Amino acid sequence: MSGIYFHIPFCKVRCNYCDFYKSTNLTLIKMYVTAVKEEMWLRRDYLEDKKIGTIYFGGGTPSLLSFNEIDELIGAVSSIFSIQSQAEITLEANPDDLSPEFLQSIKRSGINRLSIGIQSFSDFDLLLMGRRHNSFQAINAVREAQKAGFHNISVDLIYGIPGMTFQQWQFNLKTVFNLDIQHLSAYHLTYHENTSFYNKLQKGIIHEVEEEESLIQFEELIKIAEENHFIHYEISNFAPDGFYSKHNSSYWTQTEYLGLGPSAHSYNHKTRYWNVSNVDKYIESINQGNISGEYEVLSLNDRFNDYIITGLRTIWGIDPDFILNEFGKDFYHHVETMTEKFISTGKVKRENDRVMITKKGIFVSDQIISDYLYLNK
Numbered sequence: 001m002s003g004i005y006f007h008i009p010f011c012k013v014r015c016n017y018c019d020f021y022k023s024t025n026l027t028l029i030k031m032y033v034t035a036v037k038e039e040m041w042l043r044r045d046y047l048e049d050k051k052i053g054t055i056y057f058g059g060g061t062p063s064l065l066s067f068n069e070i071d072e073l074i075g076a077v078s079s080i081f082s083i084q085s086q087a088e089i090t091l092e093a094n095p096d097d098l099s100p101e102f103l104q105s106i107k108r109s110g111i112n113r114l115s116i117g118i119q120s121f122s123d124f125d126l127l128l129m130g131r132r133h134n135s136f137q138a139i140n141a142v143r144e145a146q147k148a149g150f151h152n153i154s155v156d157l158i159y160g161i162p163g164m165t166f167q168q169w170q171f172n173l174k175t176v177f178n179l180d181i182q183h184l185s186a187y188h189l190t191y192h193e194n195t196s197f198y199n200k201l202q203k204g205i206i207h208e209v210e211e212e213e214s215l216i217q218f219e220e221l222i223k224i225a226e227e228n229h230f231i232h233y234e235i236s237n238f239a240p241d242g243f244y245s246k247h248n249s250s251y252w253t254q255t256e257y258l259g260l261g262p263s264a265h266s267y268n269h270k271t272r273y274w275n276v277s278n279v280d281k282y283i284e285s286i287n288q289g290n291i292s293g294e295y296e297v298l299s300l301n302d303r304f305n306d307y308i309i310t311g312l313r314t315i316w317g318i319d320p321d322f323i324l325n326e327f328g329k330d331f332y333h334h335v336e337t338m339t340e341k342f343i344s345t346g347k348v349k350r351e352n353d354r355v356m357i358t359k360k361g362i363f364v365s366d367q368i369i370s371d372y373l374y375l376n377k
């Protein structure tokens with residue numbers, strides 16, 4: 001089984017914190033759709049396994065595409081590959097794009113999972129972040145999606161927003177779980193260079209939340225998710241069993257995927273490919289019959305580090321026997337040494353012959369993962 005990722009690089013406005021590649025020139029959408037279909041054709045041999053188990057429309061703002069464009073892209077996938085009957089087909093959406101007509105149309109075209117970017121239920125936070133929706137629209141979007149028959153809905157929230165109080169974060173969590181959703185992605189705010197938030201931070205106009213406050217918000221997230229029977233299956237992701245994101249899980253379990261569109265990444269066990277992060281250059285290169293981008297052939301060391309980074313982020317962890325067979329003795333011994341070190345601190349555990357980060361370790365997971373990486377000296 002393989003995955004297809006479409007990067008839809010368009011947004012009506014730029015949110016103040018976001019550095020994902022996007023253009024606000026919406027007049028390019030039509031040409032982009034033609035180009036991305038062509039790219040799929042040009043790269044039809046990238047995936048060894050042509051059976052597609054997941055399709056993911058990510059952004060940018062995929063909900064800016066018309067129903068016909070989404071339909072066209074799904075049709076193009078099925079004309080080149082074979083889409084499995086139970087395939088998970090996700091569309092990332094901004095709340096204010098989700099009209100009842102749009103929802104009913106995309107449902108008919110095969111979208112069966114929505115990932116709605118709500119970020120916060122505080123109108124003050126939303127204004128600060130430069131979002132184009134308010135809290136009422138966010139709640140309404142989820143309700144309309146449910147009315148249209150979507151029963152696999154994920155919501156994105158951000159915590160650690162400047163000025164966000166613990167009470168506000170608690171309110172956001174309670175509100176989101178009252179919406180009867182099936183999946184939650186909750187990210188700590190990151191300040192990326194070249195964003196308005198980063199510039200304001202540099203000028204002292206906004207301030208980062210204290211580390212201790214961040215940890216308290218993370219703890220509350222884990223606690224309230226648990227109370228609602230959501231399993232913390234990946235550092236930023238929570239869902240009841242059966243609703244884990246199949247597409248994102250495939251990134252974490254080394255399943256091959258083809259990423260289409262500007263700035264999209266692809267992976268097929270042997271190579272990693274990055275498309276150019278520029279929609280004009282992307283369209284121009286496709287029109288000339290090639291795809292502007294870069295690729296690297298993955299070394300054994302790269303593949304091991306990928307396995308560690310992705311595996312230790314999840315509740316399934318890593319498998320030492322697999323490491324021995326796939327990567328060899330040196331990597332295996334390195335992992336065993338690290339595991340012994342962290343088990344003694346209670347931050348890592350062994351379970352069913354696998355090794356994973358514990359609830360205690362999750363708060364310092366970046367540090368643990370970095371120690372497990374194998375650095376070629």
Ligand SMILES: C[S@@+](CC[C@H](N)C(=O)[O-])C[C@H]1O[C@@H](n2cnc3c(N)ncnc32)[C@H](O)[C@@H]1O
Pocket residue numbers: 017018019020058059060061062092093094095116117118119156157158187188189190191192
């Ligand atoms: C790239 S966006 C695409 C979804 C859609 N355009 C939206 O904004 O609702 C995917 C998610 O990444 C998260 N995100 C983007 N920038 C972030 C940042 N600087 N820190 C934390 N989370 C971020 C947000 O939660 C967002 O919903």
Ligand code: SF4
Pocket residue numbers: 010011013014015018019020022059060061094117
């Ligand atoms: S958060 Fe979403 S809508 Fe905002 S700029 Fe990023 S991709 Fe666009």
